[in-house]
Amino acid sequence: DADVTQTxxxxxxxxxxxxxxxxxxxxxxxxxxxxxxxxGLGLQLIYYSFDVKDINKGEISDGYSVSRQAQAKFSLxxxxxxxxxxxxxxxxxxxxxxxxxxxxxxxxxxL
Amino acid sequence: xxELEQSPQSLIVQEGKNxxxxxxxxxxxxxxxxxxxxxxxxxxxxxxxxxxxxxKSHEKITAKxxxxxxxxxxxxxxxxxxHAGIYLCGADGSGNTGKLIFGQGTTLQVKP
Numbered sequence: 001d002a003d004v005t006q007t008x009x010x011x012x013x014x015x016x017x018x019x020x021x022x023x024x025x026x027x028x029x030x031x032x033x034x035x036x037x038x039x040g041l042g043l044q045l046i047y048y049s050f051d052v053k054d055i056n057k058g059e060i061s062d063g064y065s066v067s068r069q070a071q072a073k074f075s076l077x078x079x080x081x082x083x084x085x086x087x088x089x090x091x092x093x094x095x096x097x098x099x100x101x102x103x104x105x106x107x108x109x110x111l
Numbered sequence: 112x113x114e115l116e117q118s119p120q121s122l123i124v125q126e127g128k129n130x131x132x133x134x135x136x137x138x139x140x141x142x143x144x145x146x147x148x149x150x151x152x153x154x155x156x157x158x159x160x161x162x163x164x165x166x167k168s169h170e171k172i173t174a175k176x177x178x179x180x181x182x183x184x185x186x187x188x189x190x191x192x193x194h195a196g197i198y199l200c201g202a203d204g205s206g207n208t209g210k211l212i213f214g215q216g217t218t219l220q221v222k223p
Contacts, residue, residue: 033210040120042199042213058210088151099144100201100211102154 003027004103006091012109019078021106023091032074033092033100034058034066036085043090049074081110113138115200117214124190125222132185132217134200140180144201144211154199157185187219195221 004025013019023032030051035043035058045058047066055066063085067075078085086109092100114137124130134143145157158167160176160183167174171188187194197218201211 035213040215042115042117042215043201043211045210045212048210090153099156099159101156102146104153105151107151 004091004093004101006089006103006106008106009104010107012111013081014111015082017081017110019081019108021076021089021091021108023074023076023103025072025091025093025101025103027093027101028071029093029095029098029101030071031094031096032068033094034064034074034076035090035092036060037088037090037105046076046089078108078110081108083110086110113202113212115202115212115214117198117200117217119217120215121218121220123220123222126191127189130187130190130219132198132219134183134185134202134214136181136202138181140176140183140202142203143176143183145174145183145185146199146201148197148199148216150196157198190219190221192221192223195219 007022033048034046036046037043044060046060046064047058049055049068052068065077089106091103094100116135118133143160146154147157148154158174163178163180165176173186176183197216199216200214203211
């Protein structure tokens, strides 16, 4: 879905570095999500936000933080990256009663 | 908490063959979504099912939600190489909370 963009698309970093992944959407949705995908594990919810003032932890929030800068922007940060955070990260948006629209993903490698 | 189990985890079929992927929930499904993902890429929305007994089709792909709303199946007729990828079911288990949980995915390979 081109209405949801993620930057960067690929990132290689070293253990201990701070990393920020950004997500922007032009769909006007209130709800935004961050997921990570590991092979054979499907998608796991990291954080989600139902509006600018609402931030909630998902299944696997440890080691991550988020910021909802505006309705259209939702950033995911790794304060001190570790190798087991190597994964494919997806941002998604939705409104009540609608499906989730996914971004193209960010491939993060932590060495 | 609700869990989704997909079966099989992987599947290799000959082009032209039919196949079925199942998604079973540990709790009642209030909305069931099917997505397809090409390796390492984003998710493509296929279908959403909400009502028990509901069935939807798009091209050669048909998805059903059983009457008890705890299982969904995705059926592909006359598979083609373009059908290859990872199929994921996702569900809003608590009724419009907006938080989807996902199955672990089914990897499909279609041999020409």
